[in-house]
Amino acid sequence: MHDLGFDIAHFLAGGMVVTSFLLLYQARLSALINVFALHSLVLTLAVGWQAFIQHAPHLYVTAGIALVFKALMIPTALHRIVRRLGIHRTLEVVGGVGRDMLAGAALVALAILVMLPVTATADPLAREDLAFALAVVLLGLLLMVTRQNAVSLVIGFMSLENGLVLAAAGARGMPLAVEISVAFSVLIALIVIGIFLFRIRERFDSVDMQAMDAFREERRR
Amino acid sequence: MNALGVIAMTVLLALPAGAALVLVLVPGYRLGARLNIGAALFSLLAAISLFGAQPGANAYLRVDDFNLYLIVLNNLVSFTTSLFSASYIAHELESGRLTPQYLRFYHAMYQALIFAMNLALLANNIGLLWVAIELATLITVLMVGLYRTRAALEAAWKYFILGSLGIALALFGTILVYLAAQPVIGEGLPAMAWDQLLAHAAAFDPALLNLAFVFLLLGYGTKAGLVPLHAWLPDAHAEGPTPISAVLSGLLLNVALYAVLRFKMLMSANPAALAPGPLMIILGLLSLLFAALMLYRRGDIKRLFAYSSIEHMGIITFAFGMGGPLANFAGLLHMAMHSLTKSAIFFTVGHIAQARGTQRISTICGLTTTHPALGWGLVAGVLAIAGLPPFGVFTSEFLVVSSTFARQPLLALLLVLGLLLAFGTLLWRLHGMAFGESQGANTPVRSSSLPLLLHLGLVLVAGIWLPEPLVRWFQHVAALLG
Numbered sequence: 041m042h043d044l045g046f047d048i049a050h051f052l053a054g055g056m057v058v059t060s061f062l063l064l065y066q067a068r069l070s071a072l073i074n075v076f077a078l079h080s081l082v083l084t085l086a087v088g089w090q091a092f093i094q095h096a097p098h099l100y101v102t103a104g105i106a107l108v109f110k111a112l113m114i115p116t117a118l119h120r121i122v123r124r125l126g127i128h129r130t131l132e133v134v135g136g137v138g139r140d141m142l143a144g145a146a147l148v149a150l151a152i153l154v155m156l157p158v159t160a161t162a163d164p165l166a167r168e169d170l171a172f173a174l175a176v177v178l179l180g181l182l183l184m185v186t187r188q189n190a191v192s193l194v195i196g197f198m199s200l201e202n203g204l205v206l207a208a209a210g211a212r213g214m215p216l217a218v219e220i221s222v223a224f225s226v227l228i229a230l231i232v233i234g235i236f237l238f239r240i241r242e243r244f245d246s247v248d249m250q251a252m253d254a255f256r257e258e259r260r261r
Numbered sequence: 262m263n264a265l266g267v268i269a270m271t272v273l274l275a276l277p278a279g280a281a282l283v284l285v286l287v288p289g290y291r292l293g294a295r296l297n298i299g300a301a302l303f304s305l306l307a308a309i310s311l312f313g314a315q316p317g318a319n320a321y322l323r324v325d326d327f328n329l330y331l332i333v334l335n336n337l338v339s340f341t342t343s344l345f346s347a348s349y350i351a352h353e354l355e356s357g358r359l360t361p362q363y364l365r366f367y368h369a370m371y372q373a374l375i376f377a378m379n380l381a382l383l384a385n386n387i388g389l390l391w392v393a394i395e396l397a398t399l400i401t402v403l404m405v406g407l408y409r410t411r412a413a414l415e416a417a418w419k420y421f422i423l424g425s426l427g428i429a430l431a432l433f434g435t436i437l438v439y440l441a442a443q444p445v446i447g448e449g450l451p452a453m454a455w456d457q458l459l460a461h462a463a464a465f466d467p468a469l470l471n472l473a474f475v476f477l478l479l480g481y482g483t484k485a486g487l488v489p490l491h492a493w494l495p496d497a498h499a500e501g502p503t504p505i506s507a508v509l510s511g512l513l514l515n516v517a518l519y520a521v522l523r524f525k526m527l528m529s530a531n532p533a534a535l536a537p538g539p540l541m542i543i544l545g546l547l548s549l550l551f552a553a554l555m556l557y558r559r560g561d562i563k564r565l566f567a568y569s570s571i572e573h574m575g576i577i578t579f580a581f582g583m584g585g586p587l588a589n590f591a592g593l594l595h596m597a598m599h600s601l602t603k604s605a606i607f608f609t610v611g612h613i614a615q616a617r618g619t620q621r622i623s624t625i626c627g628l629t630t631t632h633p634a635l636g637w638g639l640v641a642g643v644l645a646i647a648g649l650p651p652f653g654v655f656t657s658e659f660l661v662v663s664s665t666f667a668r669q670p671l672l673a674l675l676l677v678l679g680l681l682l683a684f685g686t687l688l689w690r691l692h693g694m695a696f697g698e699s700q701g702a703n704t705p706v707r708s709s710s711l712p713l714l715l716h717l718g719l720v721l722v723a724g725i726w727l728p729e730p731l732v733r734w735f736q737h738v739a740a741l742l743g
Contacts, residue, residue: 158468158471170437215388
């Protein structure tokens with residue numbers, strides 16, 4: 041059971057969790073985007089490896105989509121947006137690296153404690169994969185909670201989606217329709233986000249979410 | 262499979278999708294509005310024809326007694342809303358809040374939204390259901406931001422982030438359900454099909470199913486606006502165009518709840534799995550009490566009714582959480598009554614906001630003297646939604662309360678407390694808006710009262726007399742829900 045194929049799958053899925061941790065403490069936007077590209081690259085490798093050991097050719101398509109859209113196109117587009125908005129040099133105040141790291145470690149422990157007992161009867165490969173995937177999802181949520189900037193929020197959301205793709209790849213024989221739709225939805229999401237970022241720029245001269253909070257109902261009266 | 266039924270099912274999906282493509286190309290807004298109404302009317306006819314010829318299920322789509330009633334309701338409300346929308350947008354165009362280009366986009370998106378909701382209701386595959394609900398979310402995000410004001414963009418952004426989070430959690434839950442099904446049913450498509458899942462649910466691993474249900478309840482619960490995941494809902498209702506508020510409240514919340522109910526059926530079919538009832542009861546009561554308290558301090562008329570939607574989603578979730586034939590019956594009836602009444606209220610609210618040029622409650626008063634049709638329409642709508650007899654909402658709320666009193670008197674007390682609070686606040690707000698001296702701007706509006714009368718008429722008839730076949734139908738579906 042503990043052969044090389046299993047170990048490599050384990051290693052790559054673990055790599056995604058580590059990259060999620062890297063995302064947590066990036067203060068500069070351009071660095072954050074680069075780490076996200078790395079995150080997607082690791083996802084590509086992990087899904088590609090799953091395709092190889094499961095003998096599931098359709099997963100290569102998923103890996104290809106992850107590589108082209110998430111590791112190349114989206115980071116390039118985000119870099120352009122950030123540069124056009126002139127916020128590529130801004131430092132985002134991250135609320136304390138130590139605190140985020142501790143919270144992240146607790147979330148990973150939670151993911152493992154929740155998933156492993158529940159999936160005791162499942163295929164061990166799917167099991168470990170799911171535990172890591174849930175950890176990536178939770179770390180993505182943490183990133184979204186701790187950031188204020190709209191671009192960081194979007195990256196948090198996409199790293200969360202990467203975790204979902206990892207989970208879908210780990211589930212043996214899951215129909216392709218779902219994976220393509222995931223990729224498709226991310227693409228649509230990017231279009232929406234792009235429009236939003238530009239509209240926000242038009243109206244606010246800032247992509248800082250705190251500036252937007254000021255227009256809530258309670259404070260508007 | 263029944264040939265006529267298959268045609269009707271295809272029309273329900275192909276017509277809105279095709280209409281969305283055509284409407285992008287149609288330049289004039291009058292023609293666009295007419296095409297929108299026409300497409301919605303034919304979808305409604307196709308939905309009604311399903312009663313005569315149920316097509317059964319194939320690998321991707323299915324029609325059964327449960328989703329059939331929601332499909333008809335969905336297409337009925339989207340048809341009447343398209344009628345309302347035609348008179349609403351004409352005024353928006355004159356007042357310069359929207360340009361013809363935006364209207365082209367608006368009409369196309371309206372049909373695309375109907376397509377997405379029909380697909381979600383017809384889907385026989387949990388993956389397809391997820392895709393359809395995601396599509397509906399993205400479309401409504403674009404619609405909410407249509408006015409491009411600061412507040413509208415903020416509302417759309419908040420909706421987008423919270424909605425995507427809900428959708429992401431729901432996908433994780435969907436994958437877990439597949440993992441639970443795969444050892445029993447085998448790999449591939451059948452392990453995601455409703456009929457297969459339901460037939461084999463008893464053999465699934467209960468622990469995996471429990472975890473999946475928690476994710477699905479939180480994920481689709483976000484879309485249904487359950488507290489504490491409701492934060493997007495009031496903003497999205499208040500800042501988007503009013504026809505979209507009507508469709509959001511009346512239909513999309515129901516679609517999300519429908520997804521939760523389907524998974525609840527799976528849970529009930531597995532004897533070893535966690536009972537889904539208590540979780541839904543807690544979320545439902547929380548939503549009801551929280552929204553009832555929040556109603557009091559609302560300053561914006563559309564926000565007021567958005568909180569009322571959270572309240573009613575809470576009541577429905579509570580009813581299905583209680584389970585059993587009577588509470589399920591009440592929940593099904595309340596879903597229909599709420600969507601008809603709430604969309605009718607938004608029809609009047611949309612015209613009221615246009616007539617007075619504001620959505621602030623404190624500046625709206627004396628409506629019954631200046632705009633009798635709108636004012637009395639609002640009075641009737643609010644009386645209905647607050648749960649006064651003889652309207653249908655009273656019937657369903659009464660059934661929920663009485664069935665709860667028989668089984669859990671303590672929970673029933675909390676339920677009644679929430680209902681009374683909401684009742685008092687709504688009537689107090691209504692009194693200020695409908696009666697008294699009128700002041701401020703007063704532009705006359707051309708409003709079509711047909712959609713309003715149709716909805717309130719149906720709710721009134723349902724409150725006085727439910728036809729025997731309909732009662733039997735609801736009882737049958739309530740038994741299915743377990």
